Amino acid sequence: MGWLAVTFYTAALILLFLPLHASQDRLVPGKPLSPGATIVSDDGSFALGFFNLSNLSGTPNRLYLGIWYNDIPELTVVWVANRETPATVGLSSAPSLFLTNTSNLVLSDGDNSSVLWTTGVDTSTSSSQTTAVLLSTGNLVIQSPNGTMLWQSFNHMTDTFLPGMKIRIKYGASTNGDRLVSWKGPEDPSSGPFSYGGDPNTLLQIFLWNGTRPVARTATWTGYMVKSERRYQQDTTGAAIIVYLSVVDGDEEIYVTYTVSDDAPHTRYVVTYSGDYHLQSWSNSSSVWLVLAKWPSPECNRYGYCGPYGYCDVAVQTCKCLDGFDPASMEEWNQGRFSAGCRRKEPLHGCVDGFLPLQGMKTPDGFVLVGGDKGTLEECASECGRNCSCMAYAYANLGGDKSGGNVSRCLVWTGELVDTAKIGEELGSDTLYLRLAGLDMAAGNRRKMSAVKIVLLVLGCGVLVLICISLAWLKFKGKDGKWRRHKKMRLDGVSTMNDLGEEKLPYDHEFPFVRLEEIVLATQNFSEIYMIGQGGFGKVYKGKLAGQEVAIKRLSRDSQQGTKEFMNEVILIAKLQHKNLVRLLGCCGEGDEKLLIYEYLPNKSLDATLFDDSRRVLLDWATRLCIIKGVARGLMYLHEDSRLTIIHRDLKAGNILLDGNMRAKIADFGMARIFGDNQQNANTQRVVGTYGYMAPEYAMEGVFSTKSDVYSFGVLLLEIVTGIRRSSSSETKGFPSLIVYSWSMWNEGKTEDLVDSSIMDTCSPEEALLCIHVGLLCVQENPNDRPLMSAVVFVLENGSTTLAAPNRPAYFARHNIELEQLRDDIQNSINGITLTDIQGR
Ligand SMILES: *[C@@H]1O[C@H](CO)[C@@H](O)[C@H](O)[C@H]1NC(C)=O
Ligand SMILES: *[C@@H]1O[C@H](CO)[C@@H](O)[C@H](O)[C@H]1NC(C)=O
Ligand SMILES: *[C@@H]1O[C@H](CO)[C@@H](O)[C@H](O)[C@H]1NC(C)=O
Ligand SMILES: *[C@@H]1O[C@H](CO)[C@@H](O)[C@H](O)[C@H]1NC(C)=O
Ligand SMILES: *[C@@H]1O[C@H](CO)[C@@H](O)[C@H](O)[C@H]1NC(C)=O
Ligand SMILES: *[C@@H]1O[C@H](CO)[C@@H](O)[C@H](O)[C@H]1NC(C)=O
Ligand SMILES: *[C@@H]1O[C@H](CO)[C@@H](O)[C@H](O)[C@H]1NC(C)=O
Ligand SMILES: *[C@@H]1O[C@H](CO)[C@@H](O)[C@H](O)[C@H]1NC(C)=O
Ligand SMILES: *[C@@H]1O[C@H](CO)[C@@H](O)[C@H](O)[C@H]1NC(C)=O
Numbered sequence: 001m002g003w004l005a006v007t008f009y010t011a012a013l014i015l016l017f018l019p020l021h022a023s024q025d026r027l028v029p030g031k032p033l034s035p036g037a038t039i040v041s042d043d044g045s046f047a048l049g050f051f052n053l054s055n056l057s058g059t060p061n062r063l064y065l066g067i068w069y070n071d072i073p074e075l076t077v078v079w080v081a082n083r084e085t086p087a088t089v090g091l092s093s094a095p096s097l098f099l100t101n102t103s104n105l106v107l108s109d110g111d112n113s114s115v116l117w118t119t120g121v122d123t124s125t126s127s128s129q130t131t132a133v134l135l136s137t138g139n140l141v142i143q144s145p146n147g148t149m150l151w152q153s154f155n156h157m158t159d160t161f162l163p164g165m166k167i168r169i170k171y172g173a174s175t176n177g178d179r180l181v182s183w184k185g186p187e188d189p190s191s192g193p194f195s196y197g198g199d200p201n202t203l204l205q206i207f208l209w210n211g212t213r214p215v216a217r218t219a220t221w222t223g224y225m226v227k228s229e230r231r232y233q234q235d236t237t238g239a240a241i242i243v244y245l246s247v248v249d250g251d252e253e254i255y256v257t258y259t260v261s262d263d264a265p266h267t268r269y270v271v272t273y274s275g276d277y278h279l280q281s282w283s284n285s286s287s288v289w290l291v292l293a294k295w296p297s298p299e300c301n302r303y304g305y306c307g308p309y310g311y312c313d314v315a316v317q318t319c320k321c322l323d324g325f326d327p328a329s330m331e332e333w334n335q336g337r338f339s340a341g342c343r344r345k346e347p348l349h350g351c352v353d354g355f356l357p358l359q360g361m362k363t364p365d366g367f368v369l370v371g372g373d374k375g376t377l378e379e380c381a382s383e384c385g386r387n388c389s390c391m392a393y394a395y396a397n398l399g400g401d402k403s404g405g406n407v408s409r410c411l412v413w414t415g416e417l418v419d420t421a422k423i424g425e426e427l428g429s430d431t432l433y434l435r436l437a438g439l440d441m442a443a444g445n446r447r448k449m450s451a452v453k454i455v456l457l458v459l460g461c462g463v464l465v466l467i468c469i470s471l472a473w474l475k476f477k478g479k480d481g482k483w484r485r486h487k488k489m490r491l492d493g494v495s496t497m498n499d500l501g502e503e504k505l506p507y508d509h510e511f512p513f514v515r516l517e518e519i520v521l522a523t524q525n526f527s528e529i530y531m532i533g534q535g536g537f538g539k540v541y542k543g544k545l546a547g548q549e550v551a552i553k554r555l556s557r558d559s560q561q562g563t564k565e566f567m568n569e570v571i572l573i574a575k576l577q578h579k580n581l582v583r584l585l586g587c588c589g590e591g592d593e594k595l596l597i598y599e600y601l602p603n604k605s606l607d608a609t610l611f612d613d614s615r616r617v618l619l620d621w622a623t624r625l626c627i628i629k630g631v632a633r634g635l636m637y638l639h640e641d642s643r644l645t646i647i648h649r650d651l652k653a654g655n656i657l658l659d660g661n662m663r664a665k666i667a668d669f670g671m672a673r674i675f676g677d678n679q680q681n682a683n684t685q686r687v688v689g690t691y692g693y694m695a696p697e698y699a700m701e702g703v704f705s706t707k708s709d710v711y712s713f714g715v716l717l718l719e720i721v722t723g724i725r726r727s728s729s730s731e732t733k734g735f736p737s738l739i740v741y742s743w744s745m746w747n748e749g750k751t752e753d754l755v756d757s758s759i760m761d762t763c764s765p766e767e768a769l770l771c772i773h774v775g776l777l778c779v780q781e782n783p784n785d786r787p788l789m790s791a792v793v794f795v796l797e798n799g800s801t802t803l804a805a806p807n808r809p810a811y812f813a814r815h816n817i818e819l820e821q822l823r824d825d826i827q828n829s830i831n832g833i834t835l836t837d838i839q840g841r
Contacts, residue, residue: 027105027132032098035063035089040070043136045266050087050095051077053187062086064189065097065107065117067138067153069266072282076289078138078160078268079153082107082117083189101126103142103150119151137164159183161196161269163259169198169206171253176200178255182271194275202369203254204409207303208277208295214303215275216296217419219362219428220411221247222396232292233790234283239263241281241292267292285802300338303365304418307341311361311420316577322420323356324436341416346437351388354439355381361432362421363394367411373398380410381433389414392434512586513567516593518545519552526554533605537671542600549600550585554593555674563589566674570596573670576642580634582657582667594674598667602660605667607653611725621763623662624720628771629796630664631656635713636789638669639706646670647704651712652693653719692726692737697783707783713792714778718742721771723756739779739809746776746806770799776806 025042027033038049047070050063065081087095093110100106102124107117121142123130129145139162140153154165159182161167169177179197183189194215199205206218231240242261248254260267266282279293296302300312306319307328313320319333321342327333328340370383377395384393392413397406423429522543523530533540538555570587577583586597606627609615619627631651638646648655649672657665695711697703715726715738724731724738732741745754755768774795778786785807787795795803 025134027097027099029099029101029128029130032096034096035094038070039134041134041136041138045069045071045136046078046134046138048134048140051075052089053189061089063089063095065095066189067134067140069282072266073287074289076282077189078158078162079140079156080158080189081153083158083183083191085116087116099130099132099142101128101130103127103130103144105132105142105151121151123150138162139164158189159271159273161258163267164257166248166253166255166257167197167206168253168255169203171255177203180269180271182275183273185273188273192273194271194273196271196277198254198256202367204369205365206256208271208275210275214365214419216277216301216303217365219421219423219426220367220394220430221398221409222428222430223398232279232281233788233794234265234281234290234292241265241267243267243279286800290798301421304339306338306420308416308418309342309344309420310338311422313422313577314426315422315424315575316579320422322417322434323358324434341418344437348435348437351386353435353437355385355393355433356436356439358422358432358434360422360424360429362419362423362426362428363411363430363432364392364413364417364420366415366418367394367413369409370412371410373407373409374405375408375410380408380412383410384412384433384435387412387414390435391415392417392432394430394432396430512597514545514586514588514595514597516588516590516595519543519588519595519597522550523552537668545586545597548585551598551600553596553598555595557592563591563594566594569670569674572644573646573673576638576644576646576670578634578637578642580630580663580665581637581669582665596674601657601665603658603662605654606656606658606664606720609658610653610720610723616723616758618662619720619759621759621768624759625767625771625796627656627658627662627664628717628720629793631666631713631716632789632793632796634664634666634669635709636793638666639709639789644673645706647672647706648709648712649698649704650693651709651716653716656716695783696781705783706789707786710778710786710789710792711783713789714775714786715739717771717775717778718754721756721768721775722754723758742772743776743806743809746772766799770795770803773803773806776809777803779809780807781809782807 024040027039033039033049035050038047040047046067048067049065051066051068052061052063054062064077064083064086066077067079068075068077081097087107087109089095089110095107095109095116097105097107102122104121105119106115108115119142123144127145130142130150132140132142134140137154141149142151144150154162155178157165157167157178157180159180161180167178167180171177177198177200179195182192182194184192193211194209196208197206199207199217202220204221208215208217230243230245232243233240239261241264243258244260245256245258247256258269264281265284268280270278270280272278277295278291280289280291282288283290298312298314298317300306300317300319301314306312309322309325310319310327311322312318319338321327324345325342326345328343332338332340371379375383375395380393380395384390390412394411395408397408399407417434420432520526522545523541526539526541530541530543531539532542532551538553541552541554543550543552566589567587570584570589574584574587582601583599584596585599588595588597603609603618604615609618635648635651638648646669648666648669650668651666655667657667659665693712693715695704695708698708698711718724718738719726722738722742724741726738728738729736732738735741735744742754745751751769751772752765754772755763755765774787774792778792780786794800
């Protein structure tokens with residue numbers, strides 16, 4: 001042990017001194033840097049030197065001094081000193097960079113006649129001990145002999161935001177913070193029109209600008225010490241890249257900074273010359289920069305895209321009108337032109353109108369900061385309430401300041417509300433209190449104030465007490481009634497009342513509850529004529545509600561939930577909105593009846609299309625790939641992006657519906673929650689699902705997790721590519737199942753033969769192979785070996801050259817259990833089992 005330690009110590013010493021000898025990471029006075037030479041950071045990751053970008057013969061070569069990644073093949077410049085003043089290469093002379101003995105860095109052109117760029121540092125005392133060091137973070141730092149940092153390139157950023165760098169929103173006396181400024185073009189590092197940085201007017205938000213026009217805006221700060229951690233996945237093989245972003249309110253400065261996980265590849269934010277803000281990471285395996293995140297995204301998040309009083313619903317990526325507002329021009333709105341925005345349905349009466357809280361919002365731009373920084377929510381509410389031109393307010397407690405008191409902010413809006421979004425629980429999510437006609441001055445401080453009055457009255461005059469209290473009570477009830485009137489539900493224009501009587505339902509102003517009698521009417525008392533399907537959870541009817549065609553699912557009665565829990569679950573599930581999920585439009589729970597109302601999709605299920613000889617032609621390769629990707633995205637949303645982590649548990653071709661454009665939408669999600677099993681990765685008494693799609697650990701042991709959905713997805717994917725049913729032994733050349741067949745073919749290197757012969761001519765062999773590969777990874781026996789849906793989506797979108805080889809898939813034949821026997825076993829051992837579609841359809 002001792003010997004080892006000594007060896008290690010010696011090695012450490014050598015390593016420690018090595019860079020000093022090699023000393024290529026710094027510039028000292030008297031030793032200028034010329035074109036062709038570079039200074040390389042200690043760990044070899046960055047280089048400082050001259051570069052040129054112009055390829056065109058004939059144009060004079062322009063030379064720039066800059067910093068780039070030294071250990072990747074593609075020249076990626078992260079900093080440019082003289083972006084506006086390139087050096088031209090003369091015949092006899094070349095520019096040089098030198099450090100003066102007063103600690104100034106100077107870039108001068110060939111004959112020393114002009115200074116192209118300088119740091120402007122000038123210490124009064126001169127010394128030859130000063131150095132300019134390129135650190136392994138990519139920061140070029142001038143250090144005085146006593147170690148003080150005199151200048152750093154990180155404070156003079158160009159278009160790139162590197163880990164460890166700070167974008168200062170505010171510092172010192174300066175009101176202008178730092179800005180990232182784009183290049184003009186791919187070969188022109190001079191300042192382009194796009195920039196990114198703090199909003200100098202409010203210091204509370206960050207903008208991406210095109211010139212002076214905002215392109216996108218972050219949510220307004222809800223706290224000065226914001227820390228967030230986000231995971232990004234390059235591909236299935238690499239570890240996740242975790243970006244730790246924080247906003248720091250320091251003594252002298254407010255800034256945004258970030259770091260990345262230790263083993264992450266090169267990662268950077270950059271404002272591209274085309275006007276996007278990207279998070280990129282270098283993929284070592286494919287030698288390209290991958291875009292991990294892009295802003296503004298979604299499209300409707302562009303600044304002001306949804307017009308005044310409109311907002312971008314990020315979950316469904318579309319514009320909507322704020323509550324109490326309608327599109328200004330329905331025609332334009334329906335054509336996808338939102339810039340005209342929305343207008344009030346009912347004009348304000350002035351100061352008597354109250355406020356509706358909208359949760360999970362990115363609050364609008366154009367606010368005014370009012371009150372001190374020590375106010376309460378009630379004070380903020382009254383600040384806005386008493387000013388009749390105040391439309392809305394938002395309040396946030398920003399946390400403790402240095403003296404221990406809480407700092408808060410109160411924002412009010414008096415003009416148009418622009419650039420609002422609904423972002424759910426994203427960073428910066430806030431409650432916007434919106435003034436609406438017909439709402440009484442709401443709850444909160446008014447009630448509290450009248451309570452104070454009541455107390456005073458009690459003290460003054462005991463007799464009045466009872467009267468006062470009963471008056472207050474009546475008033476309260478009245479308000480409540482009025483409030484409730486505003487909960488009128490809408491199903492595409494026609495109102496349906498929420499009149500579940502005394503039962504207090506969670507407040508939700510958008511989700512419609514439909515009365516049973518309306519549904520009975522629409523389906524002629526659930527007549528067989530209107531039935532369009534039947535699944536494990538109940539029968540599905542087609543009907544017309546409020547002029548709109550809908551699919552109505554009548555849940556079977558073995559749900560253990562009471563009506564209230566059912567409604568709660570449905571509201572939660574209705575919030576899951578994604579373009580690859582069938583939209584839940586409403587519900588009804590009366591007595592024993594539990595009904596769900598979905599959008600109606602005309603093109604039937606994937607099952608009824610893929611395995612039908614006359615309809616199969618609708619599915620060429622491009623459509624199939626699009627369906628695969630759509631299902632993957634929808635499932636990823638359920639697993640990873642929604643707040644609830646929904647495990648579908650019955651993903652199958654019959655549960656994929658196709659819309660008018662043959663796009664895939666997942667149906668029947670959230671059923672497990674509605675039926676009362678909402679633990680994750682738990683043992684369940686009920687096995688719901690469909691034989692052949694069920695992961696073995698789920699079918700055999702009742703253990704389910706998101707990975708059991710991944711398994712079902714894998715089976716589905718193989719079905720789509722091969723056009724073969726999962727359990728059709730006639731088509732799988734005698735193999736017991738599609739999975740076993742696919743794996744065998746893969747093993748024999750005959751994967752191409754798996755592809756459905758009817759799409760041979762439209763199919764891209766690489767894409768099909770990639771899909772099959774992903775499918776086989778998804779059906780591996782060990783759930784831990786199966787990829788996450790985010791990884792699946794990534795690979796399907798970007799392709800990958802580094803996918804692992806799939807392990808032996810799980811298949812029941814190995815256990816020598818015959819189909820029927822398996823079913824009996826499960827039925828005998830597990831209570832209340834509902835295996836649907838045992839034989840397949
Ligand atoms: C500039 O670029 C050209 C072509 O890419 C190259 O031949 C030349 O050496 C470069 N000049 C300098 C000074 O790097
Ligand atoms: C130079 O030209 C080649 C081919 O014309 C192109 O592939 C390369 O990207 C260009 N280099 C730069 C820096 O634009
Ligand atoms: C330019 O001036 C600097 C200092 O003033 C000196 O170190 C350098 O050698 C000069 N270069 C030429 C080409 O004269
Ligand atoms: C610093 O440089 C100037 C000229 O560049 C020279 O005159 C002076 O002697 C130098 N001082 C020291 C301390 O090296
Ligand atoms: C270090 O040197 C710089 C100038 O070279 C000077 O301004 C600073 O006061 C010095 N700091 C200390 C702690 O000596
Ligand atoms: C940036 O603004 C200019 C006009 O100011 C416009 O022509 C251009 O299309 C804008 N670019 C983007 C990407 O918005
Ligand atoms: C990147 O790939 C090269 C060879 O392809 C290898 O030498 C290097 O170690 C890899 N770097 C990382 C960080 O994986
Ligand atoms: C209402 O608020 C606006 C904006 O803060 C302000 O300009 C106006 O003077 C206020 N009006 C009253 C009556 O306080
Ligand atoms: C600051 O706010 C927190 C949470 O809202 C609260 O617990 C704490 O008591 C407050 N501190 C002061 C000094 O008001």
